[in-house]
Amino acid sequence: MEEDRPAPSDDLGSTKISAWQLLGSMTRISCFLVVFSIVHYGMVPLVTVPMLSSTPNDPALAFPITLDGVRCSAADLQLCVAATNNNDSSCCKSVAKASTPSASVPTIQLFVLSTLLPLVIIGGVSAASTPSCMTSFLRDAEGIILSLALLLATVELAKKAAGRPRPCYLALSAYCDAMDASAAAGSQWQQNAAAERLSTMDDARASFPSGHAGIAFQGMTYLSLRLVKETPRVWAALSGQFAFDTAPSSVVDAVSRGCAGRTAWLLWFLICLVPYSLSCYISGTRLIDFWHNYADVVTGAL
Secondary structure, three states: OHHHOOOOOOOOOOOOOOHHHHHHHHHHHHHHHHHHHHHHHHOOOOOOOOOHHHOOOOHHHOOOEEEOOEEEOHHHHHHHHHOOOOOOOHHHHHHHOOOOOOOOOOHHHHHHHHHHHHHHHHHHHHHHHOOOHHHHHHHHHHHHHHHHHHHHHHHHHHHHHHOOOOOOHHHHHHHHHHHHHHHHOOOHHHOOHHHHHHHHHHHHOOOOOOHHHHHHHHHHHHHHHHHHHHHHHHHHHHHOOOOHHHOOOOHHHHHHOOOOOHHHHHHHHHHHOHHHHHHHHHHHHHHHOOOOOHHHHHHHHO
């Protein structure tokens, strides 16, 4: 009978996290972030890429960038170099007022959606399914942040090693030329044009792999796995069918114990896959904005 069936063992929240464990976690995270900083600021791309004058008509690198919501090609930006003060095009106006190339999903928004949002959802699920919710949440937070730090260090090292130009490489190079011309004409770029050129051209050779895709899939994969684990526990506990310590430990366990029909649990399982739709959207914007090609995005997602 069901009452004689041994309860699944799940000691997720049974062990306390000590100060030494927290210190160890912070140390590991800090090490990965230090590696990321060294690679990002201390290395140049190992594969050199010709500048604009050497690759004037390469169609694979001739996609536009976005400035203030306007698509600007290399040809559009070269016109800004020729007539900085007399060109009234939207692209030249954007360069003159120190606008930088933008993306559909900026970096700050990426971290909010791929790191902060999963932590908030996991915290709510842990509070509903686990008595020691704080212990569980701290472990999940450590897992997400530690995996993110490892991912950042790995992706940055791969970007520097590959040195692959972005699909909008020519437009970025022409943007830097337009920025220099605008600075010489007395625009807002006078103070930091050199630093911005260095940063932009370094980023122009960082196409492979896609960091946005990697960060998005890292956070959403972690969230999906936790939802697969905790969704049955939440439903069973809140419905009053089981106590916390005897609730099903997974979707498979819930179906095998006859807690609900297979169709209901299949629906819950599909809900657990919803986070992947967000990561696919973020990855897709990198293609639409011409910051990456398909190989970059697929490799980053993996």
